[in-house]
Amino acid sequence: MNIQTDPSPYFNSIPLRLPDSNKGTYGKVLVLAGCKGMSGAAYLSALASYRTGAGLVKFLTHEDNRTILQTLLPEAVYEGYEESGDVNELAKRNVQWADVIIAGPGLGNSLLSQNVLRETLKSIKAFSLDDDLIKKKSPLLILDADGLNILSKSPSLKEELSEITERIPVIITPHPMEMSRLSGKSLQEILENPALTASEYSKSHKLITIMKGSETIVSDKTGEKLFKNTLKSPALSKGGSGDVLSGAIAGMYTLLRAESGNMGSRNKFDCEPSNRVDLSSVPTDESGSYITDGSGYEISESVSFKNTAYNAAVLAVIIHAEAGVLAAKQYGINGVLARDTANSLGRIIDSLSEQ
Template identity: 70%
Template sequence: MTIQTDASPYINSIPSRLPDSNKGTYGKVLVLAGCKGMSGAAYLSALAAYRTGAGLVKFLTHEENRTILQTLLPEAVYEGYDEKTSLKDIALKNISWADVVIAGPGLGTSKLSEEILAETLTAIKDSWLDDETIRKKSPILILDADGLNILSRIPSIKEDLSEISEKVPVIVTPHPMEMSRLSGKTVQEILDAPDMAASEFSGNHHLITIMKGSETIISDRTGEQLFKNTLKSPALSKGGSGDVLSGAIAGIYTLLRADTKKQDKLPGSKNNNDLSYDASVLSVIIHAKAGQYAAKQYGINGVLARDTANSLGFVIDQMLS
């Protein structure tokens, strides 16, 4: 196991936006987030995906969240569901549309939330896992927040995720309590050795782990290559910061994937498995810097998660200059 701390190879790999691009160039991000009355996490994740460069973002959320989300972020497409919706049909429709999925922010852990997540993973298995679709879409799945809480307690969802992760990159973003639920380790064990927790979980489950903390650890799918972000940003210790990170991962991934001319310069290689690791590392770095940037404007105690999200684009431009 090797742990890298030098951010420069990743920062130097950020591509400029292609001059002849359109919204299709930068992908379709589906944000499965927000249970009944919990629209904030969905908004922050979708906002961050747009602020980091995604071409088109769509909410898949409880119908009760329609008005507030369409008011807060009219640029995003919206689709709602409730207890009367055919969850199988709506999941299949939206997974067929998407090439990047964020599942979990503010989703809740109700029976309805469990069912929509289960149907989404089933739709991914049915729609994404053939070689031709993988070649065309280069899709990824980002599982965050309540998506992880549901995963930790539903064996069938664990089995579905294992099947997906064999073919498509999966990124999980636990904080120590969520990792405790997922791994069976105590919170203290995780705090004492977050690198080992991330490495073991990635190696055991063949997915990328972003072990969140003051020095976030990112493990690749083998558990052998790790990056530690030493750029601390206390302004991020606010509710909603994790939702912003999930959206940033999606948006940064769409930037890297679109710029095929620069992919050979990335720390990873040209396949989407390695691009998803590069996007994970870059997103953590950019997220931390955005927190610092926002703190200069609002004070380190006054930063809100949406301030961090709205700073992401400025930070990317600074890195490119």
């Protein structure tokens, strides 16, 4: 288990925004979040997705949240659901629409929330069997907050997720108590060695784990490659900060995903210079676009993109912490709100990409 603490190599992998891009270039993020009366988490996650670079963001939330969310973030698309609706069809339609899915912020633990998450995971599993669709989308699933709490109580959902992780990258973002529910480990055991906990969970479940804390740990799906963010940002110890992080992960992934699809001028998806992409070896389709394989991790068999989702996770953690520091300079370390952190993300991305 190798734990990296130097963030500077990752700055190289922040791509420039493509000059000839449009909103489609930077993908569609679906935010499945917010139970009845819990619109804040959905708003913060969607806002952070936009502030980090996503092209189009859509709320999928309880219908009672419509007015406040469309007022707070009119740039986002909206679809609401209610107890009487067809949840199965709703999930299918929205999974097919999305490239990146965030599931869980403020979702609650009601039967309706459980049903919506269950049908969403079923739809993702079915959709992930379509190789052509996976090649086109290079999708990502991010499970956060109540998405993890619901998962921890349902063996059948865990089984659904294990099949999804075989096909597409999955990132989970537990804090220690959520990890305790997921893993069965005691809270004390997790706090004593969060890196080991993240590594073991990632390895056994084949997903990327972001173990949140004052020094957040990111483990790749093998459990062997880890990053520890040593920049402590006490301003983030506020409600909503985790929702901002989930959105930042999605937005950062859309940036890397756009770059991998376009193979733009920088081509820095892996932090090791020896693994950067040789364009001459990358196949193209009839339109001249570079061909990705069905996993979302690689371009052809010869060019490695295994770290795209992992890099997005690490970069989001770094940028999130830096944004908290920046927001504290403006509002004071005690006065920062989660939306202040979200609104600082874009400036941090620009400053880091220039280093």
